[in-house]
Amino acid sequence: MNLENVIEVLRLIWRFCSRTLFELQGTKITLISLVLGLMIFLFARSLAKLSERLVHRLISDRGLEKGVSTAIAKITRYFVLTIGVIITLDTLGVNMKSLAALGAVLGVGIGFGLQNITQNFISGIIILFERPVKIGDLVTLDGITGRVVDIGSRSTRIITQDDTTIIVPNSKFISDNVVNQSFTGEIIRYNVNIGVAYGSDTKKVKEVIEKVAQNTPGVLKEPAPQVFFEDFGESSLDFSVAVWASDLWHSRKILSDIRFDIEEEFRKESIEIPFPQREVRIKP
Template sequence: VRTEESVTELGWLRLIFGFVFWIAFVLLLVWVWDTTGNAIARIQTSVVEGIPLREGSKLVPSEILTGIGVFVALLLFTAWFKASLSKHWLREVGLDRGARDAVTTLVGYAGVIIAAIIGMVVAGVNFKGLAIVAGALSVGIGFGLQNVVNNFVSGLILLFERPIKAGDFVSVGLIEGKVRRIRIRSTEIETLDRQNVIVPNSELVSTQVTNWVLHDNIGRLRVLFGVAYGSDTQKVKEIVEQVAREHPEVMTQGRAPEPLCLFMAFGESSLDFELRVWIRHIENRFEVTSDLNFAIDQAFRDNGIEIPFPQRDLHIRSGLDSLDPDSKASTPASD
C-alpha cells in the first residue's frame, strides 16, 4: 500500500474493534459490580429476546448487532472485490484505466446498497415503516435535495458515457488539470499547481468541457515570434523548423503534419511569424513552448538574426525654436 493512499478497510476494522472493546468493558464492569448475577442474566435475556416497545413491537439487540456485523462484513467483501476487479480481473480483460474506474465505482455503490439492504433484513427492520419514510424523503428530494440528485444522476451519466475519465487532461471554465477521480457526486481535478479542485458532476454535464486527450494525447502547439525588418525570411523559416524537428516531443512523421513556420504579417516593429507543431503529449504544451522559445532565441543569436523591440521615430515639423531655450537668450533686445 502506498503512503498517499487511504485504506477504507482499516477504518472499518478500527470501528469494529472499538465497538467490541467498549461493549466488553461495560459487561466486565457489570460482572464485577453484580454480586448476585441477576444483572448479567437480565442483560442476556434482553439482548437475546428483545426489549419490549409500544404497540407490540420490540427491539432485539442481538439481531441489530448481527445486522451490523453482516453489513460490515459485506462492505469489507465489496472493498476486496473492487480491488481485485481493478488490479487483476479488469486488467486481464484489457480495459483502460477509465473503464476500470467506472466499473469499480459502480460495483462499489451497488455493493454498499446491497450490504445495507441485507443488513437491515438481518436486523429485523420493518420495511413498511421505511416506505413511509421514503415517501417523506421523496418530498424532501423534490425541494431541498435537487442539487444532490442532479449531481448523482450526472455522475451516472459520466460513468456510463465516459466523456471524461481518470487521467484525462481537461479544462472546465478557468480550471485546467488532470482528472484524478470520478465519484457519483463530484469529480476531483488536480491543477497544474497541484491543487485538488472538487467539481460537481452537474457542472461537467451542463457546461462546456474541453477534453484535450479524449481520443489521443497529441495536439497542436502554436509559437508566435518576430524578427527585425531586413532579416532573411527564408533563413528564419529553415532555422525555426529545424529547431522544432530536434525537440523530442514534436512529431515529425506519422499522421501528424511536420513542423511548419508561417510568415503571418508585417508588424509595426517586426516581421511576425508563427510556428505550428504537433506534440505527442498536449498536457506538456507549456514546457514544450518554453523549450522551443529558448531554442529559437539561441538559434537566432548563433545566426545573427535580431529579435526586435518596439521603436518609435519622432519627427518635429515646426516650432523648433520655441523648444530651444538658448534661442531666446541669443535674440538681441530691441531699441
C-alpha cells in the same frame, strides 16, 4: 456457579437482547436485530471494497485503459453496497414497499436541502457511464489545468502541475464547459508565435524555425511541425509554428524549449526579433 445458574444467566441475556427497543412500520426492532443488521452492513461494505479491487485487477489484466477499469470497478462497488443495504433493511424487518413510499414523501421535503449533493452524486454516475472525463485525463476547468486522479461519488480530484489538489463537484463537469485535452488521445497540437523584423529573409526564417521544432525533445516527428506566415504586423512579420506532442503534462517545458532555441538560432543567423516602435514627427 452450577449449570442451572449458567442457563439462567443466558436466558436473562437472551430476554434482554430480545426486548423490543422500538417499532418501525409495525416491526419490532430488538438489540439482536440491530446487531445483526450492523454486522450485515459492515460485511457488505467490506465485500463492496473487495469486489472493487478484484474487478479492477481483473479488468486491468485484460489490457483495458485505467479509466475504463476504474469506472467499472466503482460501479460494481456501488451495486454490491446497494444490495447490502437492501438486505440489512430486510433483516431489520423494514417493508421495502412502505419504505419506498416513505422515501418518496421524504424526498420532496428534503430534496431542496440535499439538492446539491444529489446533483453531484447523479453527475458522478453520468461521468462513470458516459466518461466525458476519466482518470488520467488532462482537463481545464474554470481556467485551471490539471490531471484527473480520482472520480468519487460526490466530487472529482484534480492535481495541477504545482502539485496542488483541487476538489471539484461532479456537477461542474456536466453543466460547465470543460476542455479535455486527452479526450481524443494523448496527442495534441500546440502553436508558438514568433515575430521577426521587416526586411528579414522569410525563407530563412522558416528554415530556422522548422529546424528548431524538429530537433526539440518531446516534439513528434509525425505529424511533422509546420511553419505558417500568419500576417504582416504593425512592427513585425508574424510567424507561427504548429507542433504535435504526446507528453501533455510537460507541454509547457516543450514550448519553452522551442522559444529558447529559436531565440538562440535567430541570434546566430542575425535574424532580428523586433519590439513595438512608434515614429513621432513634430511639425514646426
